[in-house]
Amino acid sequence: xxxxxxxxxxxxxxxxxxxxxxxxxxxxxxxxxxxxxxxxxxxxxxxxxxxxxxxxxxxxxxxxxxxxxxxxxxxxxxxxxxxxxxxxxxxxxxxxxxxxxxxxxxxxxxxxxxxx
Numbered sequence: 186x187x188x189x190x191x192x193x194x195x196x197x198x199x200x201x202x203x204x205x206x207x208x209x210x211x212x213x214x215x216x217x218x219x220x221x222x223x224x225x226x227x228x229x230x231x232x233x234x235x236x237x238x239x240x241x242x243x244x245x246x247x248x249x250x251x252x253x254x255x256x257x258x259x260x261x262x263x264x265x266x267x268x269x270x271x272x273x274x275x276x277x278x279x280x281x282x283x284x285x286x287x288x289x290x291x292x293x294x295x296x297x298x299x300x301x
Contacts, residue, residue: 219274219275219280219281220275222275222286223271223272223275226268226271226289226290226293227268227272229293229296230261230264230265230268230293233257233261233296234261236257237254237257237258237261240253240254241254241258253299253300256299257296257299260292260295260296260299261296263292264289264292264293264296267285267288267289267292268289270285271285271286271289
């Protein structure tokens with residue numbers, strides 16, 4: 186149990202440190218361009234994908250981590266097509282709708298609640 190707590194504490198520290206690093210010069214969400222928002226969402230997707238793959242391929246993953254992998258994979262699978270459309274729209278100079286953005290952010294928030 187102590188090992189689990191230590192791992193969770195270390196992960197929490199990295200998450201907080203990572204969030205602080207990402208937000209040092211970040212503009213408020215409302216002031217970001219669609220390109221900046223797309224970069225943020227793509228960065229979150231890639232980081233979560235990498236974390237999920239790491240846990241999925243780690244032979245020392247716990248049953249709890251394997252359960253998280255299944256949940257994260259389902260969310261990442263939902264995000265992928267929405268994010269692809271979002272990125273294509275932004276690259277074409279179009280502005281995605283607030284509903285498209287909200288759908289992506291809701292899924293990203295689901296990933297965040299799972300940790301990693």
